[in-house]
Amino acid sequence: MTIFTANTKTEILNYLKKQAPHAKIHFNDQVAQEHSANGKAQSDIQGEILAYVAVGDIEDIRGVLKTARQFHLPVVPQTADTSTVIGADGIDGSIILSVARLNHIKELSPEDSLAVVEPGVINQDLDQAARKQGMFYAPDPASKPISSIGGNVSTNAGGMSGVKYGATKDNILGLKVMLADGRELSLGGRTLKQAFGYNLTQLFIGSEGTLGIITEIKVRLRPLPLGDAITGIAFFKDMTALAGGVKQLRLSGLNFSMLEALDGKTVQALDKYEQTNYAKSATSSMLIFGFDDASGSEKAVVEKILQDNQAWGVQITSDKAQAQQLIKLRQDMLPAVFEQSKYYIMEDMAVPLSKLAEMTDYITKVAEEQKVDIYTAGHAGDGNLHPSLLWNDQPEAPDNVKTAVRLLFRKTLSLGGTISGEHAVGMSKNQWTVEELGNDVDQIQHQIKNLFDPLGILNPKRKIN
Numbered sequence: 001m002t003i004f005t006a007n008t009k010t011e012i013l014n015y016l017k018k019q020a021p022h023a024k025i026h027f028n029d030q031v032a033q034e035h036s037a038n039g040k041a042q043s044d045i046q047g048e049i050l051a052y053v054a055v056g057d058i059e060d061i062r063g064v065l066k067t068a069r070q071f072h073l074p075v076v077p078q079t080a081d082t083s084t085v086i087g088a089d090g091i092d093g094s095i096i097l098s099v100a101r102l103n104h105i106k107e108l109s110p111e112d113s114l115a116v117v118e119p120g121v122i123n124q125d126l127d128q129a130a131r132k133q134g135m136f137y138a139p140d141p142a143s144k145p146i147s148s149i150g151g152n153v154s155t156n157a158g159g160m161s162g163v164k165y166g167a168t169k170d171n172i173l174g175l176k177v178m179l180a181d182g183r184e185l186s187l188g189g190r191t192l193k194q195a196f197g198y199n200l201t202q203l204f205i206g207s208e209g210t211l212g213i214i215t216e217i218k219v220r221l222r223p224l225p226l227g228d229a230i231t232g233i234a235f236f237k238d239m240t241a242l243a244g245g246v247k248q249l250r251l252s253g254l255n256f257s258m259l260e261a262l263d264g265k266t267v268q269a270l271d272k273y274e275q276t277n278y279a280k281s282a283t284s285s286m287l288i289f290g291f292d293d294a295s296g297s298e299k300a301v302v303e304k305i306l307q308d309n310q311a312w313g314v315q316i317t318s319d320k321a322q323a324q325q326l327i328k329l330r331q332d333m334l335p336a337v338f339e340q341s342k343y344y345i346m347e348d349m350a351v352p353l354s355k356l357a358e359m360t361d362y363i364t365k366v367a368e369e370q371k372v373d374i375y376t377a378g379h380a381g382d383g384n385l386h387p388s389l390l391w392n393d394q395p396e397a398p399d400n401v402k403t404a405v406r407l408l409f410r411k412t413l414s415l416g417g418t419i420s421g422e423h424a425v426g427m428s429k430n431q432w433t434v435e436e437l438g439n440d441v442d443q444i445q446h447q448i449k450n451l452f453d454p455l456g457i458l459n460p461k462r463k464i465n
Contacts, residue, residue: 012071013051016095019063022056024101035081035098036090049076049090054098061213062182064097068457069180075457077209079120079148084346085426087155087208087462097213099150106216110135112190113221114173119150119214126219135221138165141422142334150214156206158422160330163381164257164292165222167422169205176216177204180453184215192220203448208424209459211452225293231258231323232290232316234306238283239263239364239376243357245287245309246380250353252305254298258290259381260330263360266337266375270329273336278313287311287380288330294318330377334388337375341390345397347405349412350384350421362411363387370404384421410435430465 017025026032032052050073055061068075074094081088090096103120110133117126124145127137140159141147147157153175158167165171174188188194188201204211236242242261249259262270264283271279278286291298299316306314317323338344351359360376363385367374378385387408389401397405409419409432419432434442445464449456 007071009050012067012073015070016051016053016064016067019067020053020055020060021063023060023064024054024056025051026054027051035078035096048092049094049096052090052096052098054101056101058178058184058215061097061099061178061215062184064095065178065180065182065213065457068095069455072455073457074460075180076459077154077213079151080122080143080146082143082147082151083155083424083426085420085424085428087424087426087459088151089427091460099213099215100148102215103148105129108133108135108221110221110223113192113223114190115219115221117149117217117219119148119153119217121149123147123149123152130221131224134224136224137171137219138222139168139171142331149217149219153205153214153217154208155424156422158379158382158384160258160260160379162379162384162422163259164255169202171220172201172205172217173220174218175201175204175214177212178215179212180455180458185212188218190218206424208426208463210449210463211458213458227291227293227295228318229320229323230291230294230298230316230318231326232288232302232314233326233329234287234289234311234315235267235278235280235313236285236287236309236311237281239285239360240357241310242285242287243360243380245306245311246356247353248305248309249289249302250381252301254301255291255293256289256381257292258288258327259379260288261376261378261380262286262288262330262333263376265373266333266377269336269340269375270332273332273339274329286329288326290323290327333377337377337388337390340375341373342392343395343397344388344390345401345405346386346388347408347419348384348386348421348423349408349417349419350382351412351415351417353383355415355417356380356383356385359385359412359415359417363408366404366407366411370400370407372400372404374404379421382421383417425463427461430461430463433464 035052036049074091076094076096078088078096078098100120102118104118107116140161141157152168156169178184263285267279267286373390374387376387
């Protein structure tokens, strides 16, 4: 069937170049190919983009959106391109709008406890700059060294410090966002409190580029903690026992900055990867914990709770070098696990804290019944679990892996949890909107999308389907 297009690709690209004069525009070259898909895309998503556009300023963003409106083209916002849920892969015929070049820290104010940054600033770079002035930026996703603040805001990224400081949404004071029609909104502000108007700032956090393009971010900074930082590890007979120990630690009144859990299979993988000998059995699970502002009494309280919960192998240190070695165990968890197989899916569910033990038991049950190799780790302090499902024989997930994921998702929802704790939705999970949110909320979600993006050009098929 012949389709008579109104404009040729050349005409569209020439128009785009005029509208975004300071952008670096790539098409039919290696750069465009490298950014079209980040390796996470499903087999039926070709991702043959029209162009990869690295904008140089705000007017370039406005020009890209004008071009997209003119020719009804999908726009895929992209920064560091670290999405794990098919949230920033190229869509056929789309423009990838990269804000990676907008990577300046515009202001860093200890007096106001904030920084103003462009979306391309890397999380770790911001944190290091803040620390030079006695402050720090709390959110610390595993991708901290490579992920951008803009991407963190778009996905509401979490991390190990979430048990104390919350996710990205808890550390954002304001945003500037450009809508699909070219208007730039200024949301929130410089104050730590604000109750005026509807909270549109929070609406855009976690919206995955489906409502607007983030152009500026005001983040909350915190003073560097006083006191000694304490880091420790302990072992339990299995994840159920570990969950029980974590419950007592949380209820103790201690202000943990880290409570991380690794199941027995993950500990065994770490032993192999690190040449260590932590695992006593296939189920013996590891807890990694820490305080960033210990006053001196925490160590004795923790030791007592761990002893009462039959933990062993307890190590607690305030020595920075030793602490970094213990934290490295958590940082090396993913490469250690993924070394065990050729293909994998890492999932991201969060359950109410009282359901953590039940969920970990169910993961073990599903692994046995479906004969799937599952390694589980997560942020035990806020109920966020990351089961990794591994296989070897084919790039596409086999049926038993798909069945296992569906079972885990439905169990999570039945426990009052969410199937996306911190990795966003993308295209990987957008079919589950009704199951998690219900029909009425799903309809409202689409109405909100239509209000901000009536042509449906902003990151289509992401977040909601």
